[in-house]
Amino acid sequence: MLPVFQPSPEDWPFLRRLIWTILAGAALVVLWRASDLLLLAFGSILGAVMFRSAAHLFERIGIANKHLALALGTLLILALFATVGWLLVVQFGSELSAMLGDLPGTLSSIERNLGSSEVGAAIVEAIRSAAGDEAIASRLGDVVLGSGRLLLNFLIVLVGAMFIAVDPRPYRRAIVLLTPPPGRAAVEHALDQVITALKLWLKAKLVTMAIMTVLISASLWWAGLESWAALGLLGGLSEFVPYVGPAVAMLPSIGLAAAAGGSVFWRTVAGYVVARLFEAYLMTPLVNRRVVRIPPALTLFVILGVGAVFGIYGVFFAGALLVVAYVGIRELYLRDTLGEDIEGVPAKTRPRGPPLRR
Numbered sequence: 001m002l003p004v005f006q007p008s009p010e011d012w013p014f015l016r017r018l019i020w021t022i023l024a025g026a027a028l029v030v031l032w033r034a035s036d037l038l039l040l041a042f043g044s045i046l047g048a049v050m051f052r053s054a055a056h057l058f059e060r061i062g063i064a065n066k067h068l069a070l071a072l073g074t075l076l077i078l079a080l081f082a083t084v085g086w087l088l089v090v091q092f093g094s095e096l097s098a099m100l101g102d103l104p105g106t107l108s109s110i111e112r113n114l115g116s117s118e119v120g121a122a123i124v125e126a127i128r129s130a131a132g133d134e135a136i137a138s139r140l141g142d143v144v145l146g147s148g149r150l151l152l153n154f155l156i157v158l159v160g161a162m163f164i165a166v167d168p169r170p171y172r173r174a175i176v177l178l179t180p181p182p183g184r185a186a187v188e189h190a191l192d193q194v195i196t197a198l199k200l201w202l203k204a205k206l207v208t209m210a211i212m213t214v215l216i217s218a219s220l221w222w223a224g225l226e227s228w229a230a231l232g233l234l235g236g237l238s239e240f241v242p243y244v245g246p247a248v249a250m251l252p253s254i255g256l257a258a259a260a261g262g263s264v265f266w267r268t269v270a271g272y273v274v275a276r277l278f279e280a281y282l283m284t285p286l287v288n289r290r291v292v293r294i295p296p297a298l299t300l301f302v303i304l305g306v307g308a309v310f311g312i313y314g315v316f317f318a319g320a321l322l323v324v325a326y327v328g329i330r331e332l333y334l335r336d337t338l339g340e341d342i343e344g345v346p347a348k349t350r351p352r353g354p355p356l357r358r
Contacts, residue, residue: 039313040156046320047161048168049198050077055165070165078158087233153313183336190331197292197327198320204291205240205319211283212236212246212275219271224264225256235275242319243300244307246276294326 031038054073055066063069164171172191179187217232225231231253238249250272257268302322307315314321334340 035310036313039310039317040153041160042317042321043153043157043313044160044164046198046202046317047077047157048164049195050202051161051165052168053199053202074162074165084233084237087230186332186336190328193331194324194327197323200291201320201323204287207287208279208283209236209239211287212239212279215275215278216271219275220253220268223257223267223271224262225253225260225268227256231256240319241315242303243296244303244315292323292327294322298322 051070051074054076055070056073058069058072059066063072175191176184176187213232213236215232216235217228220228220231234252235246235249238245253268253272254265257265299319299322303315303318306318306321
């Protein structure tokens with residue numbers, strides 16, 4: 001018989017470290033490969049927070065049955081999503097289809113209205129070089145394919161959010177039980193803080209999106225664009241992705257305004273400038289007073305970095321992910337590990353979370 005391999009006692013520490021290193025590397029590879037799934041799971045958590053926040057609204061107006069309040073809150077959120085989708089597809093979709101259906105005429109109109117200046121001519125040349133027939137056909141095909149995937153992932157997120165919203169306790173308990181016993185109270189407290197921060201962030205985003213929808217719609221109506229309501233709605237919804245979303249959502253309005261010509265283009269640009277100044281200097285400081293304050297530069301670079309690593313889904317959830325990461329690091333590392341006094345609440349005097357829920 002061949003001798004059985006038996007490591008010497010002094011080799012065991014090295015072998016244990018090697019095995020743990022391999023397992024950690026394998027776990028990182030699995031997480032990387034499943035990054036899209038993890039983002040969808042986070043989206044479900046975010047949706048569950050939305051459903052339960054809407055349910056709390058019904059509870060506050062007198063509906064004592066929690067299951068009924070949750071059902072009504074879920075229906076309210078789904079009705080809002082359906083209304084937004086219908087407005088974008090019916091009103092803005094027809095306008096965009098007409099513009100793309102007559103793309104040469106649209107480009108000629110843009111060239112006629114902007115080509116009189118050197119800057120306008122450069123813009124027109126860039127649009128023409130990027131909008132060749134084959135390139136447009138390829139991009140439209142990618143858009144159609146991406147829209148189908150986006151709709152499927154949206155349905156997955158909604159179903160997952162409903163399951164989590166019905167009873168979030170098993171998921172919370174699993175996170176706490178995976179923590180060593182000495183740190184479970186801190187994790188409970190951190191989870192409470194993260195959920196509270198997400199609720200406040202979602203409320204602030206909802207208020208911001210509503211106000212910006214009205215303001216941008218009014219500006220585009222004053223500018224003379226026909227699809228001012230749908231374009232304003234698109235601009236308001238884009239506030240969910242800070243900085244990047246509003247910049248991208250502005251492009252269809254600018255394109256349609258440039259094609260319309262006359263004073264419509266300059267009125268549209270002026271309307272967006274006024275809307276953004278109002279948002280930056282008046283609305284954001286008032287709406288975000290109770291929300292966790294994250295430096296704007298950090299928000300921008302995190303969104304761009306998450307988008308570069310995880311793609312479009314990363315960009316969409318980057319703001320909420322940053323809130324979770326920011327609050328988690330603040331609670332678990334700065335307060336509990338380092339004992340830093342943040343916002344006047346030292347670690348040793350901070351109220352602890354409730355005992356583990358059974």
